[in-house]
Amino acid sequence: MGTLYLIGLGLCDERDLTIRALEVLxxxxxxxxxxxxxxxxxxxxxxxxxxxxEKKVNVLSRELVESNYLLNRAKEKNIALIVPGDPxxxxxxxxxxxxxKRMGIKYRIIHNASVLTAIPGACGLHAYKFxxxxxxxxxxxxxxxESPYDVIKxxxxxxxxxxxxxxxxPEKGSSMTINEGIEILLKIEERRREGVIRNDSILxxxxxxxxxxxxxxxxxxxxxxxxxxxxxxxxxVVVGNLHxxxxxxxxxxxxxxxxxxxxx
Amino acid sequence: MGTLYLIGLGLCDERDLTIRALEVLxxxxxxxxxxxxxxxxxxxxxxxxxxxxEKKVNVLSRELVESNYLLNRAKEKNIALIVPGDPxxxxxxxxxxxxxKRMGIKYRIIHNASVLTAIPGACGLHAYKFxxxxxxxxxxxxxxxESPYDVIKxxxxxxxxxxxxxxxxPEKGSSMTINEGIEILLKIEERRREGVIRNDSILxxxxxxxxxxxxxxxxxxxxxxxxxxxxxxxxxVVVGNLHxxxxxxxxxxxxxxxxxxxxx
Numbered sequence: 034m035g036t037l038y039l040i041g042l043g044l045c046d047e048r049d050l051t052i053r054a055l056e057v058l059x060x061x062x063x064x065x066x067x068x069x070x071x072x073x074x075x076x077x078x079x080x081x082x083x084x085x086x087e088k089k090v091n092v093l094s095r096e097l098v099e100s101n102y103l104l105n106r107a108k109e110k111n112i113a114l115i116v117p118g119d120p121x122x123x124x125x126x127x128x129x130x131x132x133x134k135r136m137g138i139k140y141r142i143i144h145n146a147s148v149l150t151a152i153p154g155a156c157g158l159h160a161y162k163f164x165x166x167x168x169x170x171x172x173x174x175x176x177x178x179e180s181p182y183d184v185i186k187x188x189x190x191x192x193x194x195x196x197x198x199x200x201x202x203p204e205k206g207s208s209m210t211i212n213e214g215i216e217i218l219l220k221i222e223e224r225r226r227e228g229v230i231r232n233d234s235i236l237x238x239x240x241x242x243x244x245x246x247x248x249x250x251x252x253x254x255x256x257x258x259x260x261x262x263x264x265x266x267x268x269x270v271v272v273g274n275l276h277x278x279x280x281x282x283x284x285x286x287x288x289x290x291x292x293x294x295x296x297x
Numbered sequence: 298m299g300t301l302y303l304i305g306l307g308l309c310d311e312r313d314l315t316i317r318a319l320e321v322l323x324x325x326x327x328x329x330x331x332x333x334x335x336x337x338x339x340x341x342x343x344x345x346x347x348x349x350x351e352k353k354v355n356v357l358s359r360e361l362v363e364s365n366y367l368l369n370r371a372k373e374k375n376i377a378l379i380v381p382g383d384p385x386x387x388x389x390x391x392x393x394x395x396x397x398k399r400m401g402i403k404y405r406i407i408h409n410a411s412v413l414t415a416i417p418g419a420c421g422l423h424a425y426k427f428x429x430x431x432x433x434x435x436x437x438x439x440x441x442x443e444s445p446y447d448v449i450k451x452x453x454x455x456x457x458x459x460x461x462x463x464x465x466x467p468e469k470g471s472s473m474t475i476n477e478g479i480e481i482l483l484k485i486e487e488r489r490r491e492g493v494i495r496n497d498s499i500l501x502x503x504x505x506x507x508x509x510x511x512x513x514x515x516x517x518x519x520x521x522x523x524x525x526x527x528x529x530x531x532x533x534v535v536v537g538n539l540h541x542x543x544x545x546x547x548x549x550x551x552x553x554x555x556x557x558x559x560x561x
Binding site: 050191286 | 315406414457
């Protein structure tokens, strides 16, 4: 009987692996897999990863990760699945350890940085002032999912910020852009007219947090909708009530309009 | 002019540093500091850290971190401050980069795992079903701070889970215990009587998440208040409405009472 290691890759590339993860990958496991459908860090190059851990890395599809493929292999030997960010933030991987537990297969989690905590900090916003997180999906056959709008609305009512994760575009291998995301939010606003995304709303666009290509830019929807954040993983924060130090941080770290200092 | 590196230590010990952080600490910086007042991972031993990075590590007090001590040194050379978890989750460190920006000193953040995302995952709970996080402080001269109760109440009203971080006990060098935390929550409940912490509330106690000594145990307040979670960093999750897979995870991964499967 082997062990299934679920290993967080962190935010950017193979050098964000922890020393503990590197030791496990080099010394403890005989097969290494990675999934790149929950997120795809821009800097990641599978060949560089293979050189670092001195092993072949197999990219697994969602279908195979969600099947018993990994667990059947872990019955016989130690195997590792590398996951971008923290490995259990994607709820689909909780099923994997639940199934491991049921089948009597040992597992071990190696945590890592996640956009869920990196983004609030990188924006200079207080982590405890965030309400629940939401994900903005691409419209499906013309249908726009409005539940992210409701999450933002609920959070705003309590003065809280909202981290809006953007859907992955499987063809492009990166996320929906911040520009596309704001466009979708404005379309929902146009239909609902509940004043959740207003002309004077402060949004923050965050591209490739933690990497050399990180871009963090705060502003009104009209400021951000045309802004070029480059390729990679994008996210949006919809800002609630600002503590004065948060407003300062947005101005100094994210080039927000200075007038937000007056209201905070 | 030097660079100030803010480096996340992650959850447990020096082997949770990322490869990128190790490279910076060994090759880029001439002075290394660590703060251990926002959290103190049980497995951390400063001497092991020094051996790993091949440099002396100075433990800094809150007073010195919050002064201009580090920034003045970073004017002349590259220095690093190591912070448990993700370096910007502690809001006090956001002031540090804000001051660096104002003083024209370059800074670089190296993110790492934080309890804020590791704990939801390790419990098998969905990260996007958490409301805002709160910290339970020790009573001060007999006065019990009730704001964490209000945060839990607000979250529960929306069906959301609450991560309750526990104050650090600076004398013991570890956090308030889960048992002490539940006792304080029950005292607030006794005064407020708003049914936020009830006999049939499901709580999760989490000790030393991500480490070899990790203990995760779910149950009613009476089940957990006597439970021995050992030494180290403790936290509590107050559970809101459970999705069926979350209830399963709590039963299989955290030994929750099986009857929670019926309601989920």
